[in-house]
């Protein structure tokens with residue numbers, strides 16, 4: 274982990290240079306805690322979400338998807354406890370005026386200037402808005418601070434419209450908003466971000482087993498997107514850290530350049546949410562177990578991950594520099610499971626563009642691909658290394674006769690000649706070898 278702390282600066286600079294991440298509203302001086310994702314960043318986010326969807330929903334018969342609106346009835350947040358409990362305690366330095374979340378501070382003086390800190394004040398994390406034409410007290414609404422609550426309030430709708438029986442899960446990806454006191458560490462803590470959440474409904478008493486199951490599943494997912502295992506750990510919450518709804522919670526943590534931090538939480542939420550929504554809506558949220566001929570409110574195991582945190586994790590984990598023939602080579606060693614571009618097509622000469630383009634047009638329907646004919650072949654390889662493209666495919670003058678192309682492997686830089694007729698199968702196999 275030599276020079277690991279400085280990797281963050283290199284990653285920030287690469288993400289701007291290569292169009293992954295821009296400061297939100299940069300043209301107008303920026304807006305703190307909001308980020309925009311450029312062509313490669315939005316593609317990387319998309320690939321992370323798709324891989325989550327694949328593993329959590331598509332490959333399972335017991336999980337279905339939901340896509341709910343960002344604004345819900347304000348009573349949802351009363352029932353969930355967010356209206357009363359979703360705040361941070363903020364302190365301000367009397368000297369430098371900087372603000373801090375009190376639970377991130379170690380001593381009782383300002384970490385920046387050692388000044389005296391003010392007494393703590395409650396700071397509401399919910400983003401308020403108004404629905405309709407008039408800004409009146411009775412039309413206040415909130416942008417959702419998590420995607421989870423929509424899953425709970427549609428539990429019965431999903432149950433009654435799908436053929437699912439307990440145990441089963443409802444998954445949702447999408448934006449969440451929190452008016453964080455101190456957005457910081459690049460995109461790590463933002464005010465607008467995306468979550469990937471699963472609420473898995475089980476029989477009361479079966480939650481311990483499913484909790485352990487999902488911890489393992491989610492941990493393996495991070496390994497499958499290429500996170501080095503020595504940078505990952507599981508951390509169980511102490512009793513005094515647990516959220517008001519949880520009887521157990523384990524965080525998957527990653528060793529960021531600024532220390533060990535939460536990537537995802539897996540929690541035992543018991544029947545807290547469905548019970549609260551039964552109470553507040555006056556509509557029974559219990560489940561009738563036909564096999565057992567009994568009625569109960571299901572228990573829930575939740576897995577809750579952040580898209581941007583995952584993105585920052587894969588970038589810091591994948592970034593490396595090498596020296597090749599006295600030249601610096603920057604590589605994003607991204608897993609092909611999430612790399613924004615999987616194959617790049619590089620004609621050796623502009624005269625070969627048309628032939629190369631034909632192959633590219635065929636392959637890009639299957640693999641995320643780019644066509645690049647600008648600059649020397651060496652520069653084009655470096656450009657693709659820097660954005661994490663696993664395979665570069667070069668079409669040269671010999672290709673005209675032998676109908677073969679050269680495939681270069683990002684990590685080993687090894688080159689192999691492959692016939693165009695078997696290219697798809699070859700790429701598929703080769704991408705699995707990373």
Ligand code: GAP
Pocket residue numbers: 418419420421451453460461462463464465466468470535536537538575577578579580581582
């Ligand atoms: N439904 C449970 C829930 O929302 P959380 O621990 O508050 O739990 C879950 O959030 C995940 O959402 C976090 O592990 C993190 O990945 C992501 N997340 C939360 N707040 C965030 C923020 N301000 N910026 C970026 N990601 C955030």
